[in-house]
Amino acid sequence: MNYKETTNWMFNQLPMYQLQGASAYKEDLTNIKLLAEHLGNPEKKLQTIHVAGTNGKGSTSHMLASVLQEAGYKVGLYTSPHLKDFRERIKVNGLEISEDFVCEFISKHKDFFEANDMSFFEMSVGLAFDYFVSEKADIAIIEVGLGGRLDATNIITPLVSVITNIGLDHTQFLGNTLEAIAGEKAGIIKPNVPVVIGEYTDETQPIFLAKAEENNAPISFASDLIDQIYLSDLIGDYQFHNKKTVQQTISILNNQTNFKVSTEQLKEGLLNVVKNTGLQGRWQQLGENPKIICDTAHNKHGLAVVMNQLQNEKYEKLHIVLGVVNDKDLDSILPLFPKEAQYYFCSPNSARGLPTETLQNAAEKFNLIGEKYDSVESAFAKAKQNASKNDFIYVGGSTFVVAELPL
Secondary structure, eight states, X not given: OOHHHHHHHHHHHSOOHHXXXXXXXXXXXXXXXXXXXXXXXXXXXXXXXXXXXXXXHHHHHXXXXXXXXXXTOOEXXXXXXXXXXXXXXEEETTEEOOHHHHHHHHHHHHHHHHHTTOOHHHHHHHHHHHXXXXXXXXXXXXXXXXXXXXXXXXXXXXXXXXXXXXXXOSHHHHOSSHHHHHHHHGXXXXXXXXXXXXXXXXXXXXXXXXXXXXXXXXXXXXXXXXXXXOOOSOOOTTHHXXXXXXXXXXXXXHHHSSOOOOXXXXXXXXXXXXXXXXXXXXXXXXXXXXXXXXXXXXXXXXXXXXXXHHHTSOOSOEEXXXXXXXXXXXXXXXXXXXXXXXXXXXXXXXXXXXXHHHHHHHHHTTTOOEEEXXXXXXXXXXXXXXXXXXXXXXXXXXXXXXXXXXX
16 A cells, blocks of 8 residues: 555544544553554653643643754654644654655554554554654653543653643543543553643642652642743743743753753753744744634633633734534633634534534524635635735634644
8 A cells, every 4th residue: 555545544444533533432551552562562662751631732742852852862753633644643853754664564564453453543653652663762752642541652651751731621531520631641640750740720739649649650740840931932822831841841851861951952942843843733823914823722721721812912803714523512612712703614624523504503602703614725715815914813623624724
């Protein structure tokens, strides 16, 4: 199979949370342990940092990778989901895995995958670990896909575990309280491995403290410890806490491992995240006059910060291109959006995309008024056509919506 055929097979033949939702979520780690053993346990040959959290884990992972690259290390980076191409998920020093490596890996192990009903995500994790070992990465930043305790990435024993924050998202798998979700995310805390918590609440802090104590894991709360925050090329307001989390994680690496990062390298890494890692879709500016911003925030916790930042922008008229997936709690996210905006409702081109009419009808209940469009592309084109040079266009609601923009 060529690359397109290979990735189509991965997407279509096997359960994948992004496309299917609940049926792709596994109840234990049996499969990924079986796969790891089949591959010769590559995860045991890697030095890693494990990053979980409701929001910010992608930005935090990319920041950490950028900082460690600036310090001269060869850095693997595993993240999800991708925007344009599957290979965005697996990078070494910012360069995507080759199409040939993906094809050869799947071809070599396809019979095993089929015989053992491996999920898309399990295959991807196995591929990433195998690739990082073959590339002789000094360290790999591994982002959790969903949750933590039962996530396929949770077979590693990292140098540091990181939990960015806890919000209500994916409640059908992780529980519908902050305490329950914190319990799932805290599942990445390992015996004697330091853990950094980015943000905490009265509900989540006791969960983290108890899990850390149970595992004799030194715990630190970045929001309480970091006073001086360095600048970054990632300019979303929500990066404030992510930068603290990264700075605390680097401090622990410096003090407790053989990895060393100078203050200058830390600063340079934070300033060059996009150049070093290729991160996209985080308060990303696509145009000027009118100013166009896209962002992948898609749950209440993330959107609240983004909408607040939006309100601080200066513009004559606000245009919002909005689409979501079908598992979002619209009653919790739609009230966050400004009523004075002109809306362009659309549905991302995904099996999980919420029908445009459903979104429009739900939005009208919150006095969010606009027209519906048959694609993200047509909605975005109409917003650009309608906007004058002093207006502001925001595009978001889902990673899948941002993925369909000309980034």
